[in-house]
Amino acid sequence: MAYLINQSINRLDRGAFFALGLISLICCSLLGMVIWFLFHESLPVLRGSHAGSFIFDDSWFPLEQRFGVMPMVWASLAIALGATFIATPFGIASAIFLAFYSRGPIKSTFRLLMNILAGVPSVVLGLWGLTELVPIVASIQPPGTSLLTAVLVLSLMILPTVTLTSTAALSAVPPQFLEGAQALGFNQKSVILHIALPAAKAGIISGVLLAIARALGETMVVLMVAGNVVQNPSGLLEPVRALTANIALEMAYAMEDHRASLFFSGLLLTLVVWALAMLSTRFRSLDGRTQ
Amino acid sequence: MKISYTYFPLWIRHLIVTSFSLLIGLQTPNTLADGSRLTITGSSTVAPLALEMAKRYERQHPGVRIDVQTGGSSRGINDARSGLADIGMVSRALKDNESDLTAHLIALDGISIILHRSNPIAKLTGQEIVDIYTGKVRNWQEVGGPNLAITVVNKAEGRSTLELFLHHFELTNSQIKPNVIIGDNQQGIKTISANPGAIGYVSIGTAEFEVTFGTPIKLLPMGDVESSVANVAQGYYPLSRPLNFVTTTNPSELGQDFLRFAQSLHVKDLVEEQFFVAP
């Protein structure tokens, strides 16, 4: 079969594919360097005397050689999961609205709004949070930059992800399922809750996982509205510092061990986000199986 | 088969031509080699002054380009060492383990506690400040102010303003219980001007400069000494500090020239405009 390029009679083909292969290899090595780089720069912390301090030090005070990242890990998790807890029900409800309860201009306007929201840059959301939400929260308890504000703004940011993936999943449910249910006398609510949602479960879960991954990796919003104080999240209105914001704040001047610990926290984040993305893809492929 | 230019479809040809012309057109031939650019990074206190000096220098020496960026004094030290910047800005004296760098003094400054302008408190003792920052005092009422919760604003690590503050009050950063952590001086001022119950500490120069814009903050005296440029100049002010440009031991030609310029009398008015004290 002349599909096999290395046996291709055409010298042009072989040459072109060699060149393309070379570029691809260079590209991959360049990109692979990013991953290798993260490992390499984190090594001093992983194998040095500070190996345990990462988890066991009580807090993050690099000036005093304390590199405990746990408060920030809890903060990142709290922010990401909190945002997901808010965005998921609202997102699924919006998806149900888009898929089943709207038609025509309302449907297209709503979808357009969601798409525009998806395109809003994180800085703009942070700006809006800083100027609109922070004063509102501050009137309850100053200074206003807190876990709650970060959760609210972040949930707004990941809402489109959940909505759009859930809508796609719901729309992909075979109409036969829905029609069959209606023929059996189910009302609209039961059709949606008991037939459509379970059928679209895989796609929805995939979207939610993607949203969590996105929330974990977000830097600008948490940098602007969360207060940046390194402490365990002790209350909704208390300021916290996320792992991403920590890297952004301290990267400029970190040296040796401090720098290595920043890289390690970056590595940790990458691994978690990657694991979530893999899970998400796994769920999405499950969706095809249920049909 | 020979490959001629017309082998590739039209859009690819267009792409190639556009890319090339963009790349070529954007490269201004830098005839003056590296000597025409200076990068200065570091303390957010020094940055506005450095920016003004840079602008004046550029006007006097056309073709030169000086970039100023903030990031904290530690960044200034780091970048100067690693070569990422030609000159580092540091708002304190150099430490012992920084002897591989040379400091060039360009101004003097002080650190002042600031409050929101609406806060009636006119004075705080050193002990009261320590209590506020370590979380023992939580409400302005306890120090003679209105019934308002205190919002403690602290600086992020790596900023020399933080280090000097800690040193003066003999605290460690872990003892402080902040409500907000900020980076640049300007960010601190912005946070405090939005919060009637806030307390923070910034450079006197930056604070005075902002006050001229009408920003609602006020400076507290340190002990009995007024926070003013005059007191810093005469050495009365307890929390004073030098503002330095630091370089490695052999800066470039342009760097040396700029340093000479920065330390000369030509920029005295700029220093005073920023409410610092000329050395």
Place this chain on the structure above:
Amino acid sequence: MNTTRFDFADYLFRYSIYCVSLLMILVIAWLLGDVFIKGFSHLSWDFLVEEPRSSGRAGGIAPILTSTMLILAVALITAVPIGLSVAIWLAELTSSFGKYQQPLTGFVGSTLDVLAGIPSIVYGLFGNAFFSVYLGLGFSILSGGLTLACMILPVFIRTCESGLRAVDRHWRDGALALGMSRVTTIFHILLPTTKPAILAGLILSMGRATAETAALIFTSGYVDRSPDSLLDSGRALAVHIYDLSMNVTGGDANAYASALVLILMILIINVVVQAMLDRWFFANTRIIRSTTSTHQ
């Protein structure tokens, strides 16, 4: 004749969905309204062509727009050719190289998946250490653009690759039957067909690149003057918004105006590319429809 009784549960459900959706619309409208209203009041032609003064409180954003365009241009010029090459290699190598094919494409595919998931601040770390320090580019538009290129490559490659793989097998067979070399097939048949996927990938990438802040702060720097060359530091629009809102008292007004400009830029890019897509699709649908109808 109404034989159905009033179904309370269904009614409740339906109206709670309506309420939730209304709430969403209101919140999104609040956000967009704020940006548009606050931004528009400070937007003017002068704003777009003047230099920033007094750390951005007054003046405009002209040099920042230039820097943003340049960073975007560098990122795209680097990422598109490389991305296309890798996508072509990945897609076309499916049927070549015999036993080496699976591990190779599998390895490359996995690398791309991992890279797509790396948070942007980590790219900033990498970009700073590699482009700025190791390669000595310093704080420059070039470093920023190359870091952005690294960020958008994985998604772009994946999109193009899936587009290429989706092309009907028969087209390649037909080309082969006509005696066309693989290269000709790619350039004259496959790539034009996958233009929608490529353009979609392009929109995604440009959207991501213009909105990127964290990676640029440490690679492109903060300088807000007009760049003279690619090696100069330049402030991107997103970074400018960040600086104005965090550090500049009284900078909120201009921050909103800049935010409006940024959103409009993204919208315009989307609309332009969509229009290109539609025009191309309209022009070529006739051919596709007629060719596919000749197959069974």
